Amino acid sequence: MSDTPQIEPSLEDALLVRRALAGEHDAYGRLVDKHHRTAIGFAYAITGEMSIAEDAAQEGFIRAFQALDKLDNHARFLPWLRTIIKNAATDLLRRKQRMVSLDELSESGFDPGDVTVEEPVEELGEEERLAAMHKIIDGLRPDYREIVVLRYAQDMSYKDIADALDMKVSAVGEKLSRVRSLLREKARKAGVLPKGRPYDEKKE
Amino acid sequence: MDCTECKNLLSQYIDGELSPEQTAALEAHLAVCPKCSGELYEMRAVDDVTKHSVELQMPGKDFAKRVMGELPSSQHGFRKWQGPIAFFIVALITAVILIVANALNKPVEPLQPEADLHKDVIVSGPEGQQKLITPAVIDAPFSAPASYIVELPHKARAILRGSVGIGWKADGVHLKPAGDATLYIAGAEPVLREVFIDLPDGKVAGYGRNLLVRTTADGWRVYAIAGRSRVADKDGQNLVDILTLAMLSNNAAQPSIFGTEEIVNALLPLSDALPARPLLPCGSCAVGFGPTVIPLPAALETARGEVGKGVGKGFVAALSVVGPATKSVISLRCDEGKWFITEAGEETPLSLPENEKPVALIASTELGLMTLNETGNLFRVEADVTSKESALIKTSAGVLKQFAWDVWGDNLYISGSNGIACLDISYGTVRWFEGKLRDVVGMAVMVDGNLVCAGGDGAITVLDKKEGKSAGTFGPVGQAFVLPPVIDGGRILALAQAGRLVVIQGSESVFKDIPEAAGAESWGVRGDYVYFRRSGEWSHYRLSDGKVAPEGSGDGWAVTDIFGLLRSFRGALYRQSTRAADVPADACPLVAPNGLLAVGDASSTFLPFLKAGR
Numbered sequence: 001m002s003d004t005p006q007i008e009p010s011l012e013d014a015l016l017v018r019r020a021l022a023g024e025h026d027a028y029g030r031l032v033d034k035h036h037r038t039a040i041g042f043a044y045a046i047t048g049e050m051s052i053a054e055d056a057a058q059e060g061f062i063r064a065f066q067a068l069d070k071l072d073n074h075a076r077f078l079p080w081l082r083t084i085i086k087n088a089a090t091d092l093l094r095r096k097q098r099m100v101s102l103d104e105l106s107e108s109g110f111d112p113g114d115v116t117v118e119e120p121v122e123e124l125g126e127e128e129r130l131a132a133m134h135k136i137i138d139g140l141r142p143d144y145r146e147i148v149v150l151r152y153a154q155d156m157s158y159k160d161i162a163d164a165l166d167m168k169v170s171a172v173g174e175k176l177s178r179v180r181s182l183l184r185e186k187a188r189k190a191g192v193l194p195k196g197r198p199y200d201e202k203k204e
Numbered sequence: 205m206d207c208t209e210c211k212n213l214l215s216q217y218i219d220g221e222l223s224p225e226q227t228a229a230l231e232a233h234l235a236v237c238p239k240c241s242g243e244l245y246e247m248r249a250v251d252d253v254t255k256h257s258v259e260l261q262m263p264g265k266d267f268a269k270r271v272m273g274e275l276p277s278s279q280h281g282f283r284k285w286q287g288p289i290a291f292f293i294v295a296l297i298t299a300v301i302l303i304v305a306n307a308l309n310k311p312v313e314p315l316q317p318e319a320d321l322h323k324d325v326i327v328s329g330p331e332g333q334q335k336l337i338t339p340a341v342i343d344a345p346f347s348a349p350a351s352y353i354v355e356l357p358h359k360a361r362a363i364l365r366g367s368v369g370i371g372w373k374a375d376g377v378h379l380k381p382a383g384d385a386t387l388y389i390a391g392a393e394p395v396l397r398e399v400f401i402d403l404p405d406g407k408v409a410g411y412g413r414n415l416l417v418r419t420t421a422d423g424w425r426v427y428a429i430a431g432r433s434r435v436a437d438k439d440g441q442n443l444v445d446i447l448t449l450a451m452l453s454n455n456a457a458q459p460s461i462f463g464t465e466e467i468v469n470a471l472l473p474l475s476d477a478l479p480a481r482p483l484l485p486c487g488s489c490a491v492g493f494g495p496t497v498i499p500l501p502a503a504l505e506t507a508r509g510e511v512g513k514g515v516g517k518g519f520v521a522a523l524s525v526v527g528p529a530t531k532s533v534i535s536l537r538c539d540e541g542k543w544f545i546t547e548a549g550e551e552t553p554l555s556l557p558e559n560e561k562p563v564a565l566i567a568s569t570e571l572g573l574m575t576l577n578e579t580g581n582l583f584r585v586e587a588d589v590t591s592k593e594s595a596l597i598k599t600s601a602g603v604l605k606q607f608a609w610d611v612w613g614d615n616l617y618i619s620g621s622n623g624i625a626c627l628d629i630s631y632g633t634v635r636w637f638e639g640k641l642r643d644v645v646g647m648a649v650m651v652d653g654n655l656v657c658a659g660g661d662g663a664i665t666v667l668d669k670k671e672g673k674s675a676g677t678f679g680p681v682g683q684a685f686v687l688p689p690v691i692d693g694g695r696i697l698a699l700a701q702a703g704r705l706v707v708i709q710g711s712e713s714v715f716k717d718i719p720e721a722a723g724a725e726s727w728g729v730r731g732d733y734v735y736f737r738r739s740g741e742w743s744h745y746r747l748s749d750g751k752v753a754p755e756g757s758g759d760g761w762a763v764t765d766i767f768g769l770l771r772s773f774r775g776a777l778y779r780q781s782t783r784a785a786d787v788p789a790d791a792c793p794l795v796a797p798n799g800l801l802a803v804g805d806a807s808s809t810f811l812p813f814l815k816a817g818r
Contacts, residue, residue, distance in 0.1 A: 025272070025275075028272070028275070029268050029269075029271075029272045032267070032268040032271045032272065033267075033268040036263070036267045036268060036271075037262055040262065040263070050261040054263055054267075058267075058270065058271050058274065061271045062271065062274055062275060062276075065275050065276075066276065129253055130253065130256055130257045130260060131257075133253045133254060133256075133257035134257045134260070134261065137254065137257060137258065148254065148258060149258060151219070152251075152254055152255045152258045152259070153255075153258045153259060153262050157219075157221070158216075158219065158221050173215065173216050173219075173221060176215050176216075176219065177212070177214075177215035177216070180215045180218075180247060180250065180251070183250050183254055184246060184247060184250045187250050187253065192250075192253055193246065193249055193250065193253075
């Protein structure tokens with residue numbers, strides 16, 4: 001038995017929705033607080049830019065609140081919110097005249113041309129490393145960007161990610177594994193990783 | 205495991221998503237394979253920088269605030285809060301009064317729906333503050349805990365909700381109804397609050413949750429709709445506890461229980477029109493109103509004593525709702541570690557793991573039933589009444605073994621062999637954990653916002669209840685504590701194993717040795733008297749002159765503590781104990797104003813047991 005109690009995330013969305021519908025403002029506030037990072041992840045998949053994603057998430061939460069009584073299955077708040085946020089993000093991008101055609105995004109996903117990080121001459125500083133990584137993530141394909149935020153910013157379990165994205169749990173594991181390989185490859189190229197690894201694998 | 209297999213599992217390993225067997229196999233491989241462990245190292249480095257990078261771009265904590273600031277005042281097409289609550293309350297009052305009138309075969313005029321809901325109610329707070337509240341929904345008018353007075357004018361109907369102070373006649377709300385007035389105390393929180401209603405004949409209604417008080421020219425009636433309430437004389441004598449769904453009037457010596465079935469039938473037709481309300485937990489049962497929530501049949505079973513059978517092996521717990529489609533009552537219950545959903549008398553077993561057997565029901569919250577299991581983990585049992593799908597959600601693990609617990613406000617405090625923890629009662633998440641206090645005896649007691657813990661090491665430690673940080677330590681006193689401390693009259697008292705009594709007042713502490721109290725099984729303090737039980741026999745020690753005298757055996761009555769009475773969920777279990785011998789050794793009795801409090805058998809109400817040394 002460990003000394004520190006472990007906490008598992010609870011599934012209180014349905015009740016919070018019900019309470020929000022009953023007029024409890026705080027209940028909706030709790031939903032927003034609980035899911036705002038996930039919501040930003042949903043929007044980020046569309047926008048590819050965090051600052052726009054934040055605005056889109058905000059807009060999406062407001063739209064969801066206004067339509068809350070139309071949500072049939074209260075326990076499916078998150079997948080429902082995702083649809084709303086993606087619409088809000090698309091609208092926002094359209095307004096900003098920077099619509100990205102989703103069809104253009106190929107299954108191979110990442111287009112190396114998107115990220116222009118030069119071959120590093122010397123080791124990057126901490127800030128530069130984070131900035132370079134930011135660029136790499138921005139350049140991932142939409143569904144990879146989304147899962148990165150859900151996993152890294154919201155720290156969601158595979159099961160929770162699967163529920164939110166309507167995927168199988170096993171598919172979540174596979175996708176994250178692929179994302180990690182891709183991130184590692186890009187990070188190496190951009191010199192984001194610290195030098196002096198205990199094991200330097202040259203060929204992949 | 206070979207390198208290919210290992211590589212395929214590394215991502216899941218980092219995320220902690222592998223089974224224990226897979227983890228063990230992978231770790232065995234990593235220990236001998238520098239190539240794979242190097243790979244893991246690099247993946248972790250990528251993870252770190254990814255996490256940091258994403259984290260940097262996340263908005264601050266004010267995001268939710270900003271969103272909430274932008275929201276329209278209500279959902280599209282949705283009613284505002286005030287209307288339904290007012291309607292809800294009038295409907296409830298009408299229903300309850302009609303039912304009770306029926307039950308007593310006495311005509312009582314039902315309230316008119318339009319009746320005076322907007323009459324001004326005066327609330328007086330500490331230091332002469334006064335507030336006039338219209339409409340009469342009194343929502344925590346002053347910062348609690350505080351004593352304040354609510355003056356209800358003739359024909360006023362008021363609802364009180366929000367924070368209310370706790371404590372016997374020290375803090376709380378004093379309600380002064382004038383003439384024909386009705387006040388509904390709407391509580392949805394898991395603890396009882398002490399609310400004092402000054403009744404016309406010099407009695408007071410004590411603690412209660414979902415308490416309806418009606419005064420007329422002829423007298424008064426107090427209805428306990430959920431949880432318990434208590435009516436006593438001004439000086440605390442002649443206590444009568446009103447159980448769930450019971451009513452007491454000025455001309456009745458004992459409360460009468462009105463049946464849940466009538467309540468269900470009366471409220472069912474209203475349920476569509478009522479706003480969805482959270483469950484109101486009470487004892488092993490819950491009463492609620494609204495489209496999805498309604499009373500439960502277990503309340504009557506509680507009254508008959510069928511709930512709480514076989515504590516330690518299993519229990520019957522009910523969290524009942526009305527099925528959205530069928531309008532029949534659905535209950536979630538547990539018996540001998542197996543869970544069922546019961547609808548219209550038909551039981552469907554739930555597919556919840558049986559290796560996690562619950563041993564106690566901690567609380568029924570609006571999210572589900574919180575239970576403690578054999579291994580000391582805390583679980584929440586949730587069930588979807590439509591699909592009958594269920595989930596057993598482990599909310600915290602490793603908090604406790606040989607645990608004791610208590611609920612204050614919306615906090616659940618658990619002390620166990622590996623520390624003491626504070627959890628959110630509804631969500632079961634850990635608010636703080638103090639791992640240094642490992643041998644706290646029973647449950648800590650609460651005083652002035654602090655937890656007072658007596659330890660097996662003979663020391664008394666005071667913890668800040670908000671953060672769990674130590675606010676001071678007394679002792680060690682040279683003997684181990686085996687009974688929890690007692691708070692009385694602003695003093696902290698603790699009785700150690702060999703009879704050493706410690707009295708702490710402010711920063712002063714005094715030791716007294718009482719050889720007769722060595723090996724006491726249970727104890728309590730009131731004023732000058734220290735009561736203790738040894739081999740089933742009660743005695744008292746007088747602090748002023750150090751004299752010890754016997755009190756008697758209690759004749760088959762079990763003694764429990766006032767906190768046991770306050771903890772409705774435990775009270776239901778304790779009520780099964782009909783002999784002194786059944787009372788847990790750590791049960792700390794009596795802080796009642798008139799001496800010891802006793803618990804009767806399952807069909808009895810609580811009765812005074814021993815007079816305070818007189």
